[in-house]
Amino acid sequence: MYILIERRLFCLSSAIPFIINSETVIMSVETKNLRNIVLLGHSGSGKTTFAETMLFESKALNRRGTVESKSTVSDYTNIEQDKQTSLFTSLMHVRWKNSKINIIDTPGSDDFVGEVISSLKVADTALVILNAANGVEVGTELLWEYVQSFNTPAIFVANQIDHDKSDYDATLEQAKERFGNKVLPFQFPLNQGAGFTTIVDALRMVMYVFPEDGGKPEKQAIPESAIGRAQEMHNALVEAAAENDEALMEKFFEEGTLNEEELASGLTIALANQLIYPVFCASATQNKGSGRIMGFINDIAPSPADRPEAALEDGGTIACDKNGPTTVFIYKTLSEPQVGQVSYFKVYSGILSAGDELVCNRNTERIAQIYESNGKIRTQVNSLVAGDIGATVKLKHTHSNETLTAKGVEHKIEKIKFPEPRIRTAVVPPSKADMEKLMKALHQIEAEDPTLIVEQSIPLKQTILHGQGQLHLDLVKYRIEKVNNIKMEYERPRIPYRETITRMANDSYRHKKQSGGSGQFAEVHMRIEPYVENMPAPAGLTVRNTEIIDLEWGGKLAFYWCIVGGSIDSKYANAIKKGIMQKMAEGPLTGSYCQDIRVSIYDGKMHAVDSNDMAFMIAASQVFKSAFEKAGAQILEPIYDVDILCSDQVMGDVMGDLQGRRAMIQGMDAEGHYQKISAKVPLAEMYKYSSTLRSITQGKAKFTRKLSEFIPVTHDIQKALIRDYNSQLQEA
Ligand SMILES: Nc1nc2c(ncn2[C@@H]2O[C@H](COP(=O)(O)OP(=O)(O)OP(=O)(O)O)[C@@H](O)[C@H]2O)c(=O)[nH]1
Ligand SMILES: [Mg+2]
Structure with missing residues (x-):
């Protein structure tokens, strides 16, 4: 199918106005040619920079931006540029060979795990970016749990191979240890570190030598010194490809090898069924390696139609078929200055065309415009087929996590389940005039961000925000102050005693x-x-x-x-x-x-x-x-089950800090290279725990928490609480 695309200017950010000329292009987009990729990994592993190099290599960009110069396509909001880290998912796309590759860049910080989960919902392959100088970091281990729960095929990229401290073999070993023996290297670098130029590719049995500033590599024969390792890796790949298809297995036994086509077919099955997790090497900053990875995505990664049918709320499933009933799922919304609400969606079935009237919760929405997106630059298109991901604006009734369908079609895509909040704060009440404005703005952010809960607590007489971490709550404050122009302060939240x-x-x-x-x-x-x-x-x-x-x-x-x-x-x-x-x-x-x-x-x-x-x-x-x-009469206090995952080196500090919080340690278990500490901690002692944990462990620990029970407070605490309450009553 050929779709006529009109390219226009859309400036959606208050950051830097962006201008491109109008032009008309013709592009081919079939469901089988779509590849939906989510970039995941510990904060700072290089996801945003890797997305940039993919865009540049595929000529979607003619100048490569950097995180440091605040010029990447993905991190386009002012706050992301200020903080030099991704805070929102960002949708981009490139054309590579036959494929349109949709790329969703996610924030690595655990505070924004909601963004990761909603992206995994719509992605068909995860590109897990590892920092080869640090090995497998704790953020990646936590994300892996989500990759597993979504059954998403995954490819690892050992990035930062140019780094002085890059250690590819150690990174590979750690990945095998943490993620199992399905982790399968497809490549290895010959000269990692500052002078990095060369990757040996065991699938193609060729060596890629990059120019100093990256780009298209020269193909050379693998030197004698590396041929043994390359052949060993190659044999493992051939075996993995043959393993899951009887005909291929027979051929492999008969001839001891497979031809290129057979190899591709076997690897496609193995990747789609999570029987292998290929590992590639790259340097995102030096623009080395992304072309080969996009080639692999084009050749081997599953299209949306190759994935299992999507689950519906009613227990049924829906096939990714352009001839099916139009079904569009909103996985993310974000309001942007001068534009209003931008809704990002995946077409799960049918074809979405501009001007379509679809239904959500009995409300009819007219989808006036449909866009392909590259960060803040949106390009209007006439339609998107089943499996594609795009954006629209100004939906009136439809929010994140909701489904729009053709009239007369009742089904809904199963909703995304978000994790429980981990941190809370109270909002200092602003002036009466601002209160109404503030609540409206907070509810707007809550509608966009399902990991934020806004609670107007009557017994506590406070507006409480429940979020994922300090950075998450700081982002809410930033948006309220900069976008809504309302001054906002946080204070210690009261405790919901019983x-x-x-x-x-x-x-x-x-x-x-x-x-x-x-x-x-x-x-x-x-x-x-x-x-x-x-x-x-x-x-x-x-x-x-x-x-x-x-x-x-x-x-x-x-x-x-x-x-x-x-x-x-x-x-x-x-x-x-x-x-x-x-x-x-x-x-x-x-x-x-x-x-x-x-x-x-x-x-x-x-x-x-x-x-x-x-x-x-x-x-x-x-x-x-x-x-x-x-x-x-007895006052009870809320106690939370807190699980902390941390590395050995920081465990003593984490335990020491917990002791000062009246915590009752329930157990310690080794999980890979990490320790999992389980404790019961009174909520009253958890204030700002996320920032404390971050600072005492330099980000090498993560935690989750869940309300466990209410238990009696000590006599002294009870007396103090009653005294405080009575003095508050007298003041009032
Ligand atoms: N040497 C080297 N540095 C890199 C490479 N890729 C990224 N970096 C640097 O690592 C830092 C983090 O890069 P980002 O692309 O922002 O990492 P990210 O994974 O998107 O980080 P978050 O958005 O915070 O999760 C930046 O200073 C990059 O310049 C690489 O291949 N080599
Ligand atoms: Mg980033």
Whole structure:
């Protein structure tokens, strides 16, 4: 299929205006010719620079930018250029031989793992960039878990071979050790380090010698000194290619080798099924090696149609077929100055054409323009076929992680699951006038970034942001200040404590008010006890009715109606329950949520004229408070399960720091070259943990956390918390 493409100017960033002339080009794009590649790897391994060299080598660029001169195609936003690191995924594409290769560059920092996950969702091959001077770094190991969970075929690139400290063999060994024996070298450098020029290619059995400033290499015969190693590698590749196809295996046994076509066919199967992880070498800064890797991607990497069918929300699957119903999944949105929301998508099925009307959640969206993208430069196209990745602007109703389909088609692509937040902060409330603007802006960022959660906490009386790390939260602040022009400060977030009781207590309260006409009267007798599942019925009471309520903040309220002889009409039960719930939402000790309490209403009084729902609500709330205080009231604090992955050298520092955080170490396990420490840590001790961990380990550790349980605080902490709360009440 040939698509007419009109090339125009689109300046979407406030960074540097970009101008290109209008022209019209004809390009061929068939699903089988598409290659969707995601660049992954530890921060600083060279992903963005590698993307730049791919663009340059394929002539999509005529001048190569650098991260240092803030001129790469991928890192085009001001903040990425300021920080000299990628913060958002960025979509680019090149033409190489028959293929259109879509390239998604991702940030290596663990704070932006959401960007990695959404890119892996739509990519068909991962290009894992290793820094050959550092070997396999912790960020890459963590990313590998996601590559595995998406079953994405992967190719390793040992980058920075020109680095003084480059050690290809050590990097290869580490990769085998961490990622298994499917890691298979296709190349090795002959002269790594400052004078790097030469790569031996064991697939083609040829040597590539690069000019000093990189680019197209000269092919030469492999020298005697390297032929043995090259042949050994080649044999391993031939064996790997033959292994997964009976016909190839037979041929291999008969003839002891395979021809080029057979080799390609076997390797294609092996790569697509994650039976091999090829390793290549490169220097991104010196523009050496990317051409061969793009050639391999063109020849061997799977097209979107070669991957398993995509999972749908309803449990079914959908084939990547241009004749299927148009199905478009938004994997990322980003608002940009002067443009508004840009939505990045993959066409999972059918053909998306400009002007199409598609449906998402019963809302019709007209897709007015479709773009191919190279960072901030977007080129308008008429249509994109199944498997292709592109961008559109100004969608009104459709957000990240949602599916647009042709009218009458109901299915949805299975949503991306994002990890739990790892860090929280509170926002210092701005002026009343700015508050509304701030909340709107925060919710806009939240809609674009599913790893950010904005919570307006009523019990904590704070706006809390939950994110992935300090850098992540700093980025939110930067965007609010620079894009929305609202001053924003962070402060220490309060802790969501819980309150409960430790023993049984009985109490009663009479609410009586006589003011002018009709008065208010209600008397409630209540027993409260700590609630545990399957506890025996309250001793000495006659239970008429029971209700176990799951509280929205966690834990339970067991509400027992034990009135005999009609001392309170059962029509007031709901009002009584409401009064209790009101108090449970603002606990008697510190205003925190209460949980796991059984309340039995066993006696009371009512008045024929003066009793009403309001009176019973007040009486119930009062008696709950006074009974609670008699029942060994206890404050509980949230405890998190924290898993830290770190290298041996920094383990002592990580443990020392944990000890200062009241942590309870649960275990230590070796994971490859890393240690995994599992600990239970009170949330109150986790403030700014992500920056502390980064600084004490120089970035050589990563952590995840998950709410584990609420446990009682010590007597001293409880006293201090109650004192603080009471002084806050007096100040208010
Ligand atoms: N010597 C050498 N330096 C490189 C090479 N590739 C990248 N660098 C340098 O490494 C640093 C990081 O490069 P980036 O391309 O920003 O790395 P990245 O993987 O995109 O980093 P994040 O976006 O932070 O995850 C820059 O200073 C690059 O110039 C290489 O092949 N050789
Ligand atoms: Mg980068």
